[in-house]
Amino acid sequence: MSEPRVARTLAIAVLASMVGVYLLSRPWSAVAVLPVFALQLRYLVPRLERLRTPAATAVQAALTYTAVLPFEVTASMLGLLMAALLLDGAWRVAAAAAVSAVVIEAVRDGTADGTLGISITVALTCLVTYGLAGFVGRIEEVHAARLALAVSAVEEERLAMAATLDDGIGRALDRIARARPGGLGEVLATARESLGAVRSAAADLRGLSLAPEIAAARGLLASAGIEAAVRTGHNEPLGQAGTLLAAVLREAVTDVVRQGTARRCEIETAERGGMLVLRVAGDGERTAERAAAALDDLAARVAEVGGRLTAGLEPDGRFAVTAQVTATEPPCPAGGREHRLSLALLATVLTGLSVKGLLLMSAAQALAAVPLLAACCALILWPRGRWTLLPLALLCYLPLIWFKEAWGGTPGYLAGALLVLLPAAAAWPLVGAVLVSMGVIAWAAGAGAPLVANSVISALVTGLVVYGLVRPAQLADELRAASAGLARAAVVQERLRAARDLHDLLGHTFAAVLLKGELARRLERSDPARAAREFADMVAMAVRARADMDALTCTAPRLDLDAELASARSVLEAAGIEVRVARDGDPPAAAATVLGAVLREAVTNVLRHSAARHCEITVRADGLSVANDGAPARVAPPGSGIGNLRTRLAAAGGRLEAGRDGDRFRLTARLDPAGLAGDADGVGAAAGVQLGDDRR
Incomplete structure (x- = not known):
């Protein structure tokens, strides 16, 4: 509810x-x-x-x-x-x-006392009814604003990223786009520096969350035939702690895979005593000293921030790496005006009810009752956990011996406190016991059935009023905290989206710019005409990358598949690879973004991870595939690019297949047409809010 x-x-x-x-x-x-x-x-x-x-x-x-x-x-x-x-x-x-x-x-x-008593009751009834309606309205406003808060947080994050990227990478792209053939050396230096900056920026963005690294670890372990058991018990975002623990996780899992003897690897995160704990344990055969040496550098980095990293054999023989760093807890929203209003209204109601009780006492009784009533009110207004209930119960029941019916309204305070401080399953039976006790006490005092019923109902009403004035304020605080959590989660997702797009789009572009620039430099003397064409292609890539970067900081980029095909052909041919493009149908327009990203990553993999001489790109109505020869005999575990693409395709209801096909390596993206039905922004929007593997 x-x-x-x-x-x-x-x-x-x-x-x-x-x-x-x-x-x-x-x-x-x-x-x-x-x-x-x-x-x-x-x-x-x-x-x-x-x-x-x-x-x-x-x-x-x-x-x-x-x-x-x-x-x-x-x-x-x-x-x-x-x-x-x-x-x-x-x-x-x-x-x-x-x-x-x-x-x-x-x-x-x-009588004066009767008139005063009813005046107090009228005022309290008005205040309670008016206050509850106000609480409901405020909670609805906070609830309605929660998504706006998340959107606002994301927009602020995009503005901050835009300013950072534009200051460095954007200026570099502008310099390349304005370059002249005579400044080719400077362009290449700029491209190399910018490629490093892109990778560093992507690492910084995704480093604030462990989610991508955990996803990458799953994929790496699966590719090595190792069962992965993952248990997460931390809250995102993690701040710089995430960057450090991601490095520990990456090294520990890589070590498990490198040894090649483990069958099962456990990855566990938890928050204990203000510390964020990461544990990676594998059942492979090895010695503790060897792993500890590999982690010395990380242990020193963890120690610098006041944490601790240990590596060694556990009692059951498994080798475990455990890192502990101080958890960066997001600030909890302070109680808003609902909390202050609740406290003020509750204090007014309790004061009014107390005055009504005092009007039924003699002067001597009233003098003795005032400090007791003040103590009851203080325990309700400023409770200190469940232990408050015991002294409150004593204050509500023991004075009945002396004050009798004049004190009969105070057990209702206890009923309200029970509802506020205990879970409903425990509170309501105890409230029922309070109501029954009031009926029994009234009956034992010789009251008739109407007065017995009135005692029970009055205690229930008082308890509900106390609960009704406290619980809405708690709901508002909980809702505000949940809204802040939603905003933090949205910011984390936005950072991961930006990290993916930096890696997939700008990283590819700068790598292609370097390739084109190097080729243009080698051809300057032997084939000036082709060198000029390669240089022009390089400049055009920089212009397109500038548009990609601008899109990256506002919405998921929308790519043109035909332009990406032309770019892929140009880059591959520049590397001396024969390219064949076949079309067997046209994919939906909404698929352009995700298929363009798949094509860019596939081309990057061909250039970086193979000795290809031939490459075939096939476009179909339900996706595309890229196949190349020259693949290594042992294919490396999937990196961040493949993980990113799987995330994007999963968001569109599709899947990614990658692996050897005979003597060739083939990457195939298959899309579900139903997942692409709807507006053309669906794929990009989905890709922008999904967690994914983002490690190179």
């Missing part, structure tokens, strides 16, 4: 309990009281908001005075009408209703 619905349900329950007291005193007044209750719901139930009109308020006023005058219901019921008038902004009319309540009770009771 959502927080607004919980708040509305609680407010309705409190309102119903107060109305129940009126029906208990005058059952035949239901004909007027129940419609008043129904009309009051228009301030709590969204579907009834259309009834928030002057005409509905006038009807409620007529029904309220009908219940109070002809049916002789207590004048405190006018507190509901006052709350409705205040919610409508009719302050003066609400004041007039308050005066009428005092006059009616003065005529009925004729």
